[in-house]
Amino acid sequence: MKKLMTLLLLTSIPAYAQELLDEIVAVVDDTVIMKSELDRSVNSIKKQIEASGNQIPPADILNSQVLERLIVQEIQIDRAELVGIKISDGELDAALTNIAQQNGMSLSQMQQAIEVDGFSFAEFRRDMRRDMQAERVRYAYANSNVKISEHEIDLFLADNELDQGEVELQHILIATSTDNDAAETEKAQKEANDLYDQIQAGENFAVLATQFSDGQNALEGGRLGWRPINQLPPLFADQVKSMSDGEVTHPIRSPSGFHILKLLAQKSNTVKTQDQYNILHIMVETNEVVSPKDGMAIINGLYDKVLDGEDFATVAEENSDDHSSAPLGGDMGWFEINKFGARMGEVIKGMDVGEISAPFQTDAGWHIVKFLGKKEADITEELKRSQASNAIRERKVQELIESWIREIRGEAYVDIRI
Incomplete structure (x- = not known):
């Protein structure tokens, strides 16, 4: 009974009083990380470690490791905000639905499972959005700095x-x-x-x-x-x-x-064969004139049009900034999964024929795609070179991301208070 009364008293504390019980565990440039956020992340990681069957590290070591991850993420989020990288609700919902499907559940079933485990689904959505935003800015930086020569591709293929x-x-x-x-x-x-x-x-x-x-x-x-x-x-x-x-x-x-x-x-x-994909594509390019925020508003308007029944090809022809596909009604032809970047490949990989994606962002701007089909084709010399280019790019991207994270971590002002 005493324990129940204690729980009732704790849950009856007003929200503002609970906030006063919180404390800052780290200052990262102009933002702070609160103890409640650290505790929530630590509890989540503990469940993952327990599920894997491994031993949970001592509390001080685990807290330090999780806090460092939160610090590095906060620095990346700040860089993303500076360059206008956002994750729309549509993209977030699509990512969550994909995770649910991979686990054999609907989105509502996954929400129930998360809440049964004692976690807030709203906080889960927030964490997912931040993870996606941090990943987006990492790849935006790396992809903008990767250069691949034809000579590199030749050497790659020569070495089989x-x-x-x-x-x-x-x-x-x-x-x-x-x-x-x-x-x-x-x-x-x-x-x-x-x-x-x-x-x-x-x-x-x-x-x-x-x-x-x-x-x-x-x-x-x-x-x-x-x-x-x-x-x-x-x-x-x-x-x-x-x-x-x-x-x-x-x-x-x-x-x-x-x-x-x-x-x-x-x-x-x-x-010796490879899956190829065919889509219709609408792009709103972001640049000095059209900001990422403006681009998101434009693409959402076009998305509403196609959902309301307007012909996708017509909307693409009249509005898309992809000048190579717009005259063809947005038709991109047949291509291998990552030809137009990992983000595009990630979106189309799990789509069904006739499905229209939610708006999503890449380095070039905002996009919507309509999935037309998938087929298996022999790997041609052109495809081999494309695969080689993608492999070299991914290798360089990972190396750049690793060095960039070390660089921005070293540049940031960080004051750890635990």
Whole structure:
């Protein structure tokens, strides 16, 4: 009865009083991270770790790792806001629906499951929007700085890198400073060597990654998922090609620090055919005249038109800023999934024939697509070169993202108060 009364008293505290009980745990430039936000994120991560069957790290280590993730995310959100990158409600709903479908649920069923687990669905939506916004700005920065030459593609194909297969990896990073301080580098190398020795002695890789890794996937036990070998940084690719399942690398030095990789599984990839897709496309280009906010308003108006029954091809021909497809009613022809960028590929991959996407944003502007179909085609020389270009781009993008995050983290004003 005493416990019930305590719960009733706590739940009866007015909202303003609960806010007074909160406290700032970090200042990041002009924004703050509150203890309530940290606690919520820590609880979410704990559930993920428990579900994976791994040991939950000590509270101080877990809090530190989660807070660092929130700090880095906050810095990226700030950069996204500066350049006008937004996530529309339509894009957010589409992403949430896709997650629900992947788990065999409807969106409403997923909402119920989240709330049964003790989490607020409104906060889940907010976190998802922020994750998408941070991802969008990372790729916007990286894609705008990637250059690929025909010579690079020639060398890639000459080395037969298209057929190298895929690997599932775990990763630990012990980061070094951007100024290459000798004492700090020596300390990081010693820590990496100690972790390697612990792994060889039988310690759980995922537990050590969660506790000690500075990598973006630390809180997932260092899991990177399945990656094409030809999209890995050359330092990693050279190592994993000769590894066996379960094998762990010695620490590998890179400009960002010391890496330890574990090969979980591998599979060959000798595909001779490829799925191709066909869509109709409407684009509103954003530039010095049309801001991202203005572009979103325009695309939403065009989206309403096609939902109200206006012919998609006609709307595209009259309004699209994609000057190559607009005269064709927005028809993009047949193409491989990521020819027009990873974001476009992500949207169309799960669509059904005749389906119209919600408006979504890329570096070029705002888009709507109508899915016309999918087919399997032989891989032509042109497609091989396109695949090679995509693989080289993805490799460079990941390297740029890693260095950019280190750079903006170092530039930001951060005051940790716990």
